[in-house]
Amino acid sequence: MESCIIHTPLGYAKICGDENGINSVSISNSEAKETEIIPHVLKDCTRQLQEYFNGERQRFQLPLNPEGTDFQKKVWKYLEQIPFGKSLSYLELSKQMDQPKAIRAVANANAKNPLWIIVPCHRVIGSGGSLTGYAGGLHRKQWLLNHESSNKQQTLF
Structure with a gap:
């Protein structure tokens, strides 16, 4: 499982995923250090989130792999x-x-x-x-x- 931390207008988001898809995206109330080199499997997710915050994206097109019932x-x-x-x-x-x-x-x-x-x-x-x-x-x-x-x-x- 790969992970990275990015800055958003709402705080620092942690993204986790692997070749099977994005497993989780969570927001933190605390300061965090942004990841300098984004893992390849998470680059599309970070790009789409940035597009969303820039008002350029309304729907995400990502492979998702969340854990749940x-x-x-x-x-x-x-x-x-x-x-x-x-x-x-x-x-x-x-x-x-x-x-x-x-x-x-x-x-x-x-x-x-x-x-x-x-x-x-x-x-x-x-x-x-x-x-x-x-x-x-x-x-x-x-x-x-x-x-x-x-x-x-x-x-x-």
Whole structure:
């Protein structure tokens, strides 16, 4: 398993993967040293993430190889289908999966997503439109939703 650390507008991201695909992308709250030489198997991922942050990419095209249960992987596949700039609730997601009573299981699988941004769990919100839990922090979730919004919000201060 190869790994590297890159700087993003939201902090330092650690990317792990091998020839079978990207295994995980996680964000850190602490300073980290950027990797000087990116392993070959991770170069495309780092490039696509940079394109995303530059506003040049809306969909990732990478081989993915996350670890999880079959149910978690099923949820993550549904997350990949949420269009850029759109969001839906946990209830809507569970209904799309034909499992409307599995809302908590869907939310738990969403929370265990190991592929930050690439599998867009940040696009899932509470039924009332509220920003609910996000492993990367609610400030990052809000930033990502604003980044993807066609109506960019300006800050007053």
